[in-house]
Amino acid sequence: MRSRAEKAAFAAAFGAVTLATTWIGVRYADQRWSQYAVVIAIPFVLRQAVLEIRITLQQLWRRFSLTARRRPVVVTLRGSLDARTAARTARHLDTARKAATPAGGLTIDLTHVRVIDAAGSTVLLATAGKAARDHVPVTVQGAGPGVRRTLHYSGLDHLVTYRNDTRP
Template identity: 35%
Template sequence: MNAPVQRSALSSVHRAARGCRNAVRRSVRRLAGHDPTTVLVRLKGDIDAHNAPRVAHRVLKALRGETTCIEIDVSRVPRVSSSGSKALFAAVRAARETGAQLVILDASPQVRFALHHAGLDNVLTYRDTKQR
């Protein structure tokens, strides 16, 4: 009788882990018709302790090659935790070392507040591309 309960609990754990893994979906691409040294990184979902390392890795990966500007679209990111801010801070530091610029696109007030609270306002550029 305990086995079905254990399987059910294990299934819940697997579903929760899958949810964390899929919390931030992202894409990285060179912008067609734009400067080939600009890379767009699109993030989706909360940026928190569970996925901050993957977010940082994705942004750092975009710094390869001749990249001089990384545009990070956060229009589909509702919240950034302090861990998420730290991941972006690491990306900012790496970008500055290579001379690349990081531009945050379409940040919600909540995301801007989190990045401001982390002290990233003076090293990031914000740009709104969509009308709210």
């Protein structure tokens, strides 16, 4: 995974090389068909360069605008967290983790979760591990005794703090 600075540098270099190559192709091409090919390719190549730059700038803007956020991002899960719902839950938690900041943290509300199995605890463990890598504190709240026991056995206790629940 490249850093934001590397992505920005890549997008700028890609755009510069694209423009230079296009200019050289149009300026010094001897045959008419190569000029047409270059002219036809210009919009596609420029579009790719603009997309790379736009994505990089959006990521930078989002990161800078979120640094001031002091409130936690709260995700409320409901129902059962098992193999059937693990992929969807992982996507939601990943989106929330990306929006969370080190100052605010990520809070996962498990008050309405009835059942959690190994696949569900693996999703929470992966999210907590990624958040720890990003220095985002994770808090699990409202976990019932059965859910808390499953999370304890999965080793999640080392990565998160618990609030408003009972010990296993």
